[in-house]
Amino acid sequence: MSVIGFIPVAGNILPYIIGGPLALGIAYFFLKLIRGEETAIEDMFAGFRKFVPAFVLYLLTAIFTLLWLLLLIVPGIIAGLRYSQAFYIMVDCPELKASEALNRSKEMMAGNKWKLFCFYWGFFGWLLLCILTLGIGLLWLYPYYETSRANFYQNLRDQHFTYTEPTLDSNPPVSM
Template identity: 35%
Template sequence: MSRKALKMDAKEAMREALVSPYMVTIILGVITLVLSVVQGFLDIWQGMIENAGAYDLGQTGAFAASSIIFMIISFILSTIIQFGYQSYCLKVANRDQTMSYGDLFGSAKYLLKALGLTLMMGLFTVLWTLLFIIPGIIAAYSYSQAIFIMVENPDKGVMQCIRESKEMMVGHKWEYFVLELSFILWQLLGLVTCGLAFIYVHPYTNVTLANYYNAIKPKTVVYEEVSMFE
């Protein structure tokens, strides 16, 4: 399927979606903004401690504990909404009538797997990057379909999703890179509009990528039962 066809189908699917992709993206943005604001307060707190001069064990301990707690909460919540948003976009691409705002938090049901997949993808990418930047980039593209695989098949294990993603992306990495690159002007539009355009650009991009996942994933063969007397 051509890039043009993938994008046109994404636009059509967004128009037909029972649950507005723009509202789901706004909810995603609000959650991300809240996490950023909290992180900003922690940064200010850290600056105040550093500028105080005198070492305050109580202040430093409270800051360290708060930072660790927030880091854990942020990682968990970010993982939930990342997987949830991918699940929602895949449903939009598939014209799935079961889509809902709750999809954004649906990955909480398999949270440990989602966290494990996020950690393993990050670890493998970092390890390949230590060899050189290019192998790290190639690894990232190899694992690019793993989240879609898991949100579509939550019963699959972490390593199974990574392995299947690597198999799916054989011969498709450059094609996927070009597809992502084709959104560069849309991304720039999002930046120059102070993020407002991302309300359209983000779901458009992700539904297109969901279409690409559907285009390259192995097709299930359905065998019809045939009577020997026919």
């Protein structure tokens, strides 16, 4: 259980508030990593510089996926696959609104959802092994998984679209 879970009210709301910026920062970090650029741990928090768009994107993705999930499980899974590239797209095109990033993700995933489903399914056995190690295996699996996801996006991007390089660094880092 995380420390945030012990805080009564914030424990229920805080993960939803910071989930979008963290997802954007992680996408940014791993895209830089696979592109051979210099990375730092601070890159994982770069999404907080674009807090509102990242939060809105996270919220819209969750709402749309949940609405499709209410119909049946399979449409919900398909919706999750459809919107899976939105944070990477927002890294490459930070000027986009959340709805535009979702639309571009839908375009990019047309004809590629089965490929991504098989990609995710390939990690299932590794996840089971991580459970057997009481989660210790996740220290190795999670970075491998995120790097693989970034490579999946990069391959799709190279096939279908032309974007600029990540520009979240264009803002000066937040000083403490």
